[in-house]
Amino acid sequence: xxxxxxxRLGCFEYFEGNDKCILIKEQLKTxxxxxxxxxxxxxxxxxxxxxxxxxLLIGRLGKRLILSLQGAEIIYQVGRKFPxxxxxxxxxxxxxxxxxxxxxxxxxxxxxxxxxxxxxxxNSERETLAIGLAKVPTQHIFKEGSVTVLNLLxxxxxxxxxxxx
Amino acid sequence: xxxxxxxxxxxSKEISQEFGYNEWMVCRFLQFxxxxxxxxxxxxxxxxxxxxxxxxxxxxxxxxxxxxxxxxIYEDTILDEVLLIKRSRYPIGATTEYLLGYYYIxxxxxxxxxxxxxxxxxxxxxxxxxxxxxxxxYISQKxxxxxxxxxxxxxxxxxxxxxxxxxxxxVTNSCIYALNGVHVGRLxxxxxxxxxxxxxxxxxxIAKDPAIKTSLVPQKIETCMLRQIxxxxxxxxxxxxxxxxxxxxxxxxxxxxxxxxxxxLSMNKKIKIEPQNYGEPGLTKYGDLILDESLVxxxxxxxxxxNTSGFFIAKIRVNNGx
Numbered sequence: 001x002x003x004x005x006x007x008r009l010g011c012f013e014y015f016e017g018n019d020k021c022i023l024i025k026e027q028l029k030t031x032x033x034x035x036x037x038x039x040x041x042x043x044x045x046x047x048x049x050x051x052x053x054x055x056l057l058i059g060r061l062g063k064r065l066i067l068s069l070q071g072a073e074i075i076y077q078v079g080r081k082f083p084x085x086x087x088x089x090x091x092x093x094x095x096x097x098x099x100x101x102x103x104x105x106x107x108x109x110x111x112x113x114x115x116x117x118x119x120x121x122x123n124s125e126r127e128t129l130a131i132g133l134a135k136v137p138t139q140h141i142f143k144e145g146s147v148t149v150l151n152l153l154x155x156x157x158x159x160x161x162x163x164x165x
Numbered sequence: 166x167x168x169x170x171x172x173x174x175x176x177s178k179e180i181s182q183e184f185g186y187n188e189w190m191v192c193r194f195l196q197f198x199x200x201x202x203x204x205x206x207x208x209x210x211x212x213x214x215x216x217x218x219x220x221x222x223x224x225x226x227x228x229x230x231x232x233x234x235x236x237x238i239y240e241d242t243i244l245d246e247v248l249l250i251k252r253s254r255y256p257i258g259a260t261t262e263y264l265l266g267y268y269y270i271x272x273x274x275x276x277x278x279x280x281x282x283x284x285x286x287x288x289x290x291x292x293x294x295x296x297x298x299x300x301x302x303y304i305s306q307k308x309x310x311x312x313x314x315x316x317x318x319x320x321x322x323x324x325x326x327x328x329x330x331x332x333x334x335x336v337t338n339s340c341i342y343a344l345n346g347v348h349v350g351r352l353x354x355x356x357x358x359x360x361x362x363x364x365x366x367x368x369x370x371i372a373k374d375p376a377i378k379t380s381l382v383p384q385k386i387e388t389c390m391l392r393q394i395x396x397x398x399x400x401x402x403x404x405x406x407x408x409x410x411x412x413x414x415x416x417x418x419x420x421x422x423x424x425x426x427x428x429x430l431s432m433n434k435k436i437k438i439e440p441q442n443y444g445e446p447g448l449t450k451y452g453d454l455i456l457d458e459s460l461v462x463x464x465x466x467x468x469x470x471x472n473t474s475g476f477f478i479a480k481i482r483v484n485n486g487x
Contacts, residue, residue, distance in 0.1 A: 019311055020337070037337050038337050038338065038339075038340075039310060039311050039312060039313060039337055039338035041287070041289065041311070041312045041313040041338065042312075042313040042314075042337070042338045042339060042340050044313075045289075045313050045315070045340050045354075046340050049340075049342075049352055049353075049354075051340040051341055051342050052324055052341045052342060052343045053324065053327075053328050053331075053339075053340075053341040054339065054340045054341070055336075055337040055338070055339060056331075056332060056335065056336070056337050057332065070332050070335070092261065096261065096264065123261065127261070127265055128265075129261070155261075155264040155265060155333075156264055158329045158333075159258075159259070159264070
């Protein structure tokens with residue numbers, strides 16, 4: 001299933017390339033299977049002596065692969081087939097505060113976005129700010145005054161979480 | 166081994182009153198900190214802000230372009246990847262570039278410790294006390310995300326911060342073990358390079374935590390010293406023949422620096438102290454102690470001389486048995 005996903009997202013060669021290793025680890029308590037990208041050596045070591053954490057968490061595997069923020073960032077940068085919206089500077093600031101995206105902040109979007117589809121939220125430099133969920137398809141995504149993309153997880157999350165604590 | 170104390174004087178009394186330090190600390194500083202008043206003045210001013218460019222995610226020229234766009238004024242330093250931030254309209258720990266992992270806020274002295282480790286791609290390396298991950302991510306960067314960097318951190322809470330920073334910086338060659346450094350032998354591994362940035366009394370970062378001026382007690386220095394000796398011996402036991410260990414602390418206390426290395430030199434015939442590129446030579450005399458001559462190769466960093474936090478670095482080569 002993973003290989004099919006890579007192929008669909010245009011990043012098969014990246015993940016199957018040299019000195020890279022994909023590890024799938026099942027969490028004992030939750031039974032959730034987590035997918036990690038590691039170097040070959042780190043992967044080998046993790047298989048022989050189980051670590052608390054290894055490499056980059058790419059996503060979680062259920063009926064399909066649910067990408068993590070880092071996973072989405074890599075897959076978007078490598079494959080360019082992952083759906084996206086691009087936001088302006090105001091939108092960028094709001095996303096980094098954990099806010100959802102209004103139509104008027106969106107400056108560009110993939111042509112094929114469906115409602116309830118996961119996507120990456122990019123800034124004007126095409127850098128990954130967040131994973132989002134489209135509320136509407138592409139043709140309605142620029143609609144002013146409405147939240148058209150939900151912010152599921154953004155790169156400012158951890159620092160906000162720490163600040164709250 | 167116990168912590169040295171030195172007699173009080175008019176000068177020590179005057180300085181301790183002026184800067185708000187315990188007098189016993191000032192009496193000690195007067196023995197080994199050059200131009201002590203200048204040093205304490207520098208610490209009152211606060212630490213300079215440095216960023217280390219994360220070349221796993223961005224090139225120096227691209228990041229510099231972004232800094233210029235944001236009106237962030239910077240200066241180059243002795244390390245190519247490290248910039249001194251002179252002025253910024255935004256907190257540098259809250260920019261998009263920071264969150265994207267393009268740079269790590271890290272003192273120059275910490276970066277120098279990693280630089281002295283002579284890290285190469287495809288090695289098996291160890292960071293014995295890794296959270297929150299500044300040095301670990303720099304090691305990974307120098308390894309070009311190849312090979313493996315093993316990061317030890319016993320505290321689950323601190324592992325979360327470590328995971329965040331490793332993820333933010335795009336590190337894929339790491340394995341984190343929830344293990345105290347003294348138990349590293351349990352992994353049964355031998356390493357090419359080991360960084361031991363040892364837990365210490367933190368005298369060198371008083372600018373960041375002024376409470377240390379009055380809260381530090383000699384027993385703390387002694388406790389740290391004993392733990393450091395234990396940790397460093399563990400490191401020596403698990404480094405490959407010909408391998409390298411960098412031992413560092415952010416304290417001025419010779420008991421946690423040269424005295425620790427001196428003790429390990431007396432316990433291990435197979436190690437030698439290698440010279441370094443920057444910093445003030447380490448002490449070879451302290452109180453009535455005459456230390457190994459090779460300790461001159463260790464390095465001390467002072468806020469007023471090097472524009473860094475107070476820091477100590479020893480570069481230890483383990484002979485390959487020839």
